[in-house]
Amino acid sequence: MSDFTHPGILETKVALGETTLIADPAQIVDLCRHLKDNEKFVRLTSITAVDWHPAEPRFEVVYHLHSIEPIRRVRVKCRVSGQNPEIDSVFSVWRSADWYEREVFDLFGIGFRNHPNLVRILMPLDWEGHPLRKDYPVHGYKYGYAKE
Amino acid sequence: MTLNMGPQHPSTHGVLRIVIELEGETIKKAEPDIGFLHTGIEKQCEAINWAQVVTLTDRVDYLSNLANNLVYALTVEKLLQMEIPPKAQWLRVMLVELDRLNSHLVWLGTHALDIGAMSMFFYCFREREDVLRLKEMFSGQRMMTSYIRPGGVALEPPRGWEKAMGKFIRQFPSKVDEYENLLDSNPIWKIRTQGVGFISVEDMLDLGVTGPMLRAAGIPLDVRKTEPYSSYEKFNFKVATRTENDVYARYRVRMEEMRQSANIIVQAMEGMPEGAFQADSPHVVLPDREKMKTQMEALIYHFKIVTEGYRVPAGEAYQAVESPRGEIAYYIVSDGTSKPYRVHMRTPSFANLMALPTLLEGTLIADSIASLGSMDFVLGDTDR
Numbered sequence: 226m227s228d229f230t231h232p233g234i235l236e237t238k239v240a241l242g243e244t245t246l247i248a249d250p251a252q253i254v255d256l257c258r259h260l261k262d263n264e265k266f267v268r269l270t271s272i273t274a275v276d277w278h279p280a281e282p283r284f285e286v287v288y289h290l291h292s293i294e295p296i297r298r299v300r301v302k303c304r305v306s307g308q309n310p311e312i313d314s315v316f317s318v319w320r321s322a323d324w325y326e327r328e329v330f331d332l333f334g335i336g337f338r339n340h341p342n343l344v345r346i347l348m349p350l351d352w353e354g355h356p357l358r359k360d361y362p363v364h365g366y367k368y369g370y371a372k373e
Numbered sequence: 374m375t376l377n378m379g380p381q382h383p384s385t386h387g388v389l390r391i392v393i394e395l396e397g398e399t400i401k402k403a404e405p406d407i408g409f410l411h412t413g414i415e416k417q418c419e420a421i422n423w424a425q426v427v428t429l430t431d432r433v434d435y436l437s438n439l440a441n442n443l444v445y446a447l448t449v450e451k452l453l454q455m456e457i458p459p460k461a462q463w464l465r466v467m468l469v470e471l472d473r474l475n476s477h478l479v480w481l482g483t484h485a486l487d488i489g490a491m492s493m494f495f496y497c498f499r500e501r502e503d504v505l506r507l508k509e510m511f512s513g514q515r516m517m518t519s520y521i522r523p524g525g526v527a528l529e530p531p532r533g534w535e536k537a538m539g540k541f542i543r544q545f546p547s548k549v550d551e552y553e554n555l556l557d558s559n560p561i562w563k564i565r566t567q568g569v570g571f572i573s574v575e576d577m578l579d580l581g582v583t584g585p586m587l588r589a590a591g592i593p594l595d596v597r598k599t600e601p602y603s604s605y606e607k608f609n610f611k612v613a614t615r616t617e618n619d620v621y622a623r624y625r626v627r628m629e630e631m632r633q634s635a636n637i638i639v640q641a642m643e644g645m646p647e648g649a650f651q652a653d654s655p656h657v658v659l660p661d662r663e664k665m666k667t668q669m670e671a672l673i674y675h676f677k678i679v680t681e682g683y684r685v686p687a688g689e690a691y692q693a694v695e696s697p698r699g700e701i702a703y704y705i706v707s708d709g710t711s712k713p714y715r716v717h718m719r720t721p722s723f724a725n726l727m728a729l730p731t732l733l734e735g736t737l738i739a740d741s742i743a744s745l746g747s748m749d750f751v752l753g754d755t756d757r
Contacts, residue, residue, distance in 0.1 A: 289691060357416055
């Protein structure tokens with residue numbers, strides 16, 4: 226199961242029956258292309274991120290891939306710095322990356338280089354801040370009653 | 374011409390805006406605009422404890438609450454490495470399939486209403502009412518059930534549930550025949566749906582489409598079969614597929630799925646195992662009220678679970694489940710405390726809606742209503 230070889234893979238972990246590949250963010254597009262073409266991961270089921278604030282590198286970008294023939298799943302993770310977070314877009318590999326990357330950009334503020342249309346998707350276009358970051362409050366942002 | 378469809382439009386079944394560029398009556402470009410129902414559920418999950426999150430998962434998708442409960446419970450149980458007793462698994466399967474009937478009935482009623490077959494709506498909601506009554510009987514709630522929880526199900530099945538469920542499920546397949554008769558003998562229905570809404574299999578896989586849309590194109594991808602969870606491998610059912618890949622095929626797939634779900638419910642009823650409906654893990658599952666009055670340990674566990682919440686070992690887990698709309702998957706990260714560190718919901722409506730521009734471009738504006746309806750999205754599920 227965990228027999229993936231590619232220079233972009235820094236480490237392979239298996240826990241709870243799930244395979245996780247820790248990848249080098251600089252080679253993410255190349256690695257995804259390899260997984261799609263040579264390992265038959267035709268489906269990208271989701272892209273999301275985890276904020277490990279205040280650790281550095283702060284963000285973890287998580288890709289979940291699914292292969293239909295044979296049925297198997299794999300998770301690819303990249304660490305991205307909290308200072309000006311950016312990673313290459315995998316839109317050129319799977320088109321389903323489009324909205325997922327926009328969602329991560331919207332809610333975490335992680336930029337995706339070479340994304341065709343990187344604008345907010347869930348929050349209003351003129352919103353300030355990125356709600357899923359850990360330093361963003363659950364209640365009372367900006368319009369809270371506390372200030373009155 | 375640019376046409377603005379929505380955010381309030383009867384056939385978008387929620388708050389969805391589509392900006393459509395027209396050339397004559399042909400759609401040149403369609404751009405969906407979502408986010409009107411964004412409520413920050415994923416953010417709220419990080420602020421409450423593991424047991425409380427169940428109530429939020431209900432509210433993600435108002436037509437398949439139990440599928441959302443189930444996927445959350447399965448992911449948390451994976452992190453806790455907890456074994457669930459067979460009776461709880463059978464109850465879960467039975468109720469999730471009941472919810473599939475609920476979702477498909479609402480889809481069929483509203484989809485037929487969009488296309489102009491108004492009476493279908495009333496027939497479907499008649500049966501849906503029975504489903505909601507059954508859900509109420511089990512959980513006390515018609516929609517936001519929170520019935521499936523980490524550790525099992527919330528309550529013991531009520532007295533007389535076999536009779537109520539049996540009465541409903543034995544006459545249900547004949548109702549599906551009745552709907553099919555009504556629609557298939559209607560030439561307008563056939564003209565409006567056959568050969569409409571084509572999207573290639575390659576595009577669907579590339580865009581992350583799952584569920585009945587993919588199965589109507591001949592790909593038998595169903596998580597219940599390919600990666601069975603909650604004892605689905607012990608049930609005998611077929612994955613409904615068609616090859617026409619149009620609005621009509623998607624309708625036929627969902628009709629067949631309703632029959633298969635009814636079949637699974639009958640199997641679950643007849644083979645319902647004896648035993649506990651909750652796992653024997655006192656640190657997660659709330660104790661029995663009677664035990665609380667007599668045993669000190671039960672009282673302490675109850676106090677700890679309610680005030681502080683149970684802790685889940687640090688780690689990450691991903692679990693997929695076949696919801697009525699497609700593959701729903703939760704990715705949960707725990708840091709070992711009594712609150713989730715991150716809950717990501719991979720919802721089928723979000724992924725399926727991504728295919729909307731590809732589905733609509735090049736088709737006629739009059740067909741867009743049928744194509745939209747055949748996708749069966751829920752906007753709460755899309756925006757979370």
